[in-house]
Amino acid sequence: MGLLFCIVTALFFPGIILRVKSIASGRKGPGIFQPWKNIWVLLQKGNVISATTSFIFQIAPAVYLCTVLCAGLLLPFPGFSPVFSFEGDFVLFAYLLALGKFFLIIGALDTGSSFEGMGANREALYSMLAEPAFFILFGTLALLTGHTSMVGIFDAFRFTGPDTFIVGFISAYLLVQIAMIENSRMPVDDPKTHLELTMIHEVMILDHSGFDLALVHIATALKFGFYGGLIANFLLPVDWSLPVQIISFFVIQVLFALLIGFLESFRARKKLAKNPQFVFTLSSIALVAFILVLMITYKMLG
Amino acid sequence: MEERKYIELTGNPVIMELSDIPVLEYQEFRQLIDDLLKNERAHCLTYFVYPQRDRRQFICCMGMDVKHTILVFSHEQAAMNGLLLESITQRHFCFHVFEREIHENYGIGFIGHPWLKPVRFPFDRADQSITMNAYPFYSIDGEELHEVGVGPIHAGVIEPGYFRFICHGENVLHLEIQLGYQHRGIERNFIAKSTLLQRAILAESIAGDTTIGHSMAFGGLMETLGDQPVSPQMSLERAIALELERIAAHIGDTAAICGDIAYQFGQVVNEALRTIVINTTQRWCGNRFGKGLIRPGGAHYPLTPEIKLLILKNLAEVEGRFTQITGRMFTMPSVLGRFEAIGTVTAQQAKTIGAVGMAARSCGLMRDIRWSHPFGAFRDIQVDPVALPSGDVWSRTMLRKLEVDRSIAMIREFLERHDCMGATETPTNNMPLRQNSFALSLTEGWRGEICHAAITGDRGELVHYKVKDPSFHNWMALALAVRNQEISDFPLCNKSYNLSYCGNDL
Numbered sequence: 001m002g003l004l005f006c007i008v009t010a011l012f013f014p015g016i017i018l019r020v021k022s023i024a025s026g027r028k029g030p031g032i033f034q035p036w037k038n039i040w041v042l043l044q045k046g047n048v049i050s051a052t053t054s055f056i057f058q059i060a061p062a063v064y065l066c067t068v069l070c071a072g073l074l075l076p077f078p079g080f081s082p083v084f085s086f087e088g089d090f091v092l093f094a095y096l097l098a099l100g101k102f103f104l105i106i107g108a109l110d111t112g113s114s115f116e117g118m119g120a121n122r123e124a125l126y127s128m129l130a131e132p133a134f135f136i137l138f139g140t141l142a143l144l145t146g147h148t149s150m151v152g153i154f155d156a157f158r159f160t161g162p163d164t165f166i167v168g169f170i171s172a173y174l175l176v177q178i179a180m181i182e183n184s185r186m187p188v189d190d191p192k193t194h195l196e197l198t199m200i201h202e203v204m205i206l207d208h209s210g211f212d213l214a215l216v217h218i219a220t221a222l223k224f225g226f227y228g229g230l231i232a233n234f235l236l237p238v239d240w241s242l243p244v245q246i247i248s249f250f251v252i253q254v255l256f257a258l259l260i261g262f263l264e265s266f267r268a269r270k271k272l273a274k275n276p277q278f279v280f281t282l283s284s285i286a287l288v289a290f291i292l293v294l295m296i297t298y299k300m301l302g
Numbered sequence: 303m304e305e306r307k308y309i310e311l312t313g314n315p316v317i318m319e320l321s322d323i324p325v326l327e328y329q330e331f332r333q334l335i336d337d338l339l340k341n342e343r344a345h346c347l348t349y350f351v352y353p354q355r356d357r358r359q360f361i362c363c364m365g366m367d368v369k370h371t372i373l374v375f376s377h378e379q380a381a382m383n384g385l386l387l388e389s390i391t392q393r394h395f396c397f398h399v400f401e402r403e404i405h406e407n408y409g410i411g412f413i414g415h416p417w418l419k420p421v422r423f424p425f426d427r428a429d430q431s432i433t434m435n436a437y438p439f440y441s442i443d444g445e446e447l448h449e450v451g452v453g454p455i456h457a458g459v460i461e462p463g464y465f466r467f468i469c470h471g472e473n474v475l476h477l478e479i480q481l482g483y484q485h486r487g488i489e490r491n492f493i494a495k496s497t498l499l500q501r502a503i504l505a506e507s508i509a510g511d512t513t514i515g516h517s518m519a520f521g522g523l524m525e526t527l528g529d530q531p532v533s534p535q536m537s538l539e540r541a542i543a544l545e546l547e548r549i550a551a552h553i554g555d556t557a558a559i560c561g562d563i564a565y566q567f568g569q570v571v572n573e574a575l576r577t578i579v580i581n582t583t584q585r586w587c588g589n590r591f592g593k594g595l596i597r598p599g600g601a602h603y604p605l606t607p608e609i610k611l612l613i614l615k616n617l618a619e620v621e622g623r624f625t626q627i628t629g630r631m632f633t634m635p636s637v638l639g640r641f642e643a644i645g646t647v648t649a650q651q652a653k654t655i656g657a658v659g660m661a662a663r664s665c666g667l668m669r670d671i672r673w674s675h676p677f678g679a680f681r682d683i684q685v686d687p688v689a690l691p692s693g694d695v696w697s698r699t700m701l702r703k704l705e706v707d708r709s710i711a712m713i714r715e716f717l718e719r720h721d722c723m724g725a726t727e728t729p730t731n732n733m734p735l736r737q738n739s740f741a742l743s744l745t746e747g748w749r750g751e752i753c754h755a756a757i758t759g760d761r762g763e764l765v766h767y768k769v770k771d772p773s774f775h776n777w778m779a780l781a782l783a784v785r786n787q788e789i790s791d792f793p794l795c796n797k798s799y800n801l802s803y804c805g806n807d808l
Binding site: 021024025026027114115117118186187190192193194195196197198264265266267268269270271272273274 | 448449450451452457458472560562563564565566567568569570574634636637639640644788789790791792793794
């Protein structure tokens, strides 16, 4: 259920961001499905594979897409269990995505290009720094709700009093920021740039072409949809009726895409050297939430 | 005694008999340069070889910024291969690129020059064995260092240039810039093309974004050599065109800088404003970059009252909107974080490398030909150039904003003085040039000082032509700006200078 809706989201997600940015800059912009039309064109094309690469480079896009899809199987929908669910499944979710990223990174290193090496290095660094934030956040939520599976956490979390509102607000903020970092959006990365030296994600896939490139684009769009799904899951309560839930799920997703589009239109990107600092602050914010929950549950200062 | 060493000329453009250029002994020549460059407000305009049958005359022109004069002096050497001279660069680094050029073209060695690398690989270079693919890059050995090569095809598919970085992690230790891919033989073509019209078109194509700057320098030079000065009204029109070009280029660059820091709003607003300015030029002369507007002797497109009104109307709009967007830009923390203390070049560095124009003014070094060697209509107005001391990307972007404001004010002043009678002179194709003369013309294009020099022969024909675009000096500033910076800031630094590839390569 969750997977299905997230895939539907992923269909229009990149298009909305693109359209918002276009409109904010005074242009009409392409249709919502233009990114997918581009992917369709790429799918019909052949690959150009550099002679210096090994099989790693060729399997990387497929592995990347697979891991993202597998991670999607763990994604719940409010009130519905995902395909797989078990205690601590969020760890698997995070590391499945990390595995895909790992393959993309070694695929980039495989080309031997100095650009891709730099991009891989940056991507690895930011993912590594964002990881503690993600786990502290889920640890906090697990502590608060007493569940350790994603479906358990999301079902048990309710906005009941001021304390949960604070935790909820911090968590939603963190989830949005982590999603932006993991999906290489601003302010950490600039998906629009044509300058290899400033790229992060884009430069890693510089050597991929045709079908492989399409796989990477599909995986990236899905990943974005999944993170959006995670946020919607977190915010939506279980006890609403199904149609209301579905509508509000998509409303949240669209709002998320609009937010990203606007943020990217009206601000500048961060200086690359300041990025690690920025990413790391997310972990400290997560720690604040963690301590807060310790106090709420009387495990500290109790 | 002093009189004999050099000829001091006032005005701009200047002209003199070729035989009047003092010829010094090389030792004396070097000593003179030492003496002159002790004065901080002197800088080398151009230094080139005029080859004759059995000898080569090395002509050097020095600009005195405060006295508003140009000094001309030279030395002569026999035309033989393998000539070795003591390098001037070892004491005055700003000569490095001139000596490299001379070395490349004539095979003259300079003892003590740090590295006589090729500049642009001309077809008739002295050493045919060197090729573009075997450029002698500087390299540093080290376990932790890596090299990154960018180009020669630019990521934005603009002009070609090759950049080789030596990096320690994300930090740049050294950047070397290899140019020459755009070499078209402009200087030779000036001699080869016989009609004035052909040459005027050639001058317009030296650097497409500085069409007016270069064609003004060329026009001034020809009119001086042909002894047919244009009317004050014509000069006003040219000055207006030059300032329009400056405004358009500066606003366009501001847009590009915003693009590089991913500030989409600033980018699109400035792009739209640039379009208004270049479209104004188009309405005036039919070309957005001002091609065909400035021709020796006059203009095909007089400044009519309608054009005047259009310029005033568009400038008012551009001024308002540009003030608004820059006000927003320069107060936005995320933008300032990408501008401040990035790509810093000190005033001392700028002086050492002989930076000119914007690159110099953004480091607090006041170099502006409109002020130091005023030409045309700039003689009659008060030009007070802007200079900012910090030398970083912020300073270069802010300088653009301030210069746009000044240029708008200047155009208004020029337009007030212009009567718009439409009775200006038309271009001529027949302009006999004075024989055996040397002439030099300077203009301040939007990048900086543009220098054209010409020498005529016995029948008044062109025998030598020399062009110097500001980028010729300023590329070095970019190489210095990115030192100890992050490699990811290179595109931003590059854009903040926006130097010309083809102006350098000729």
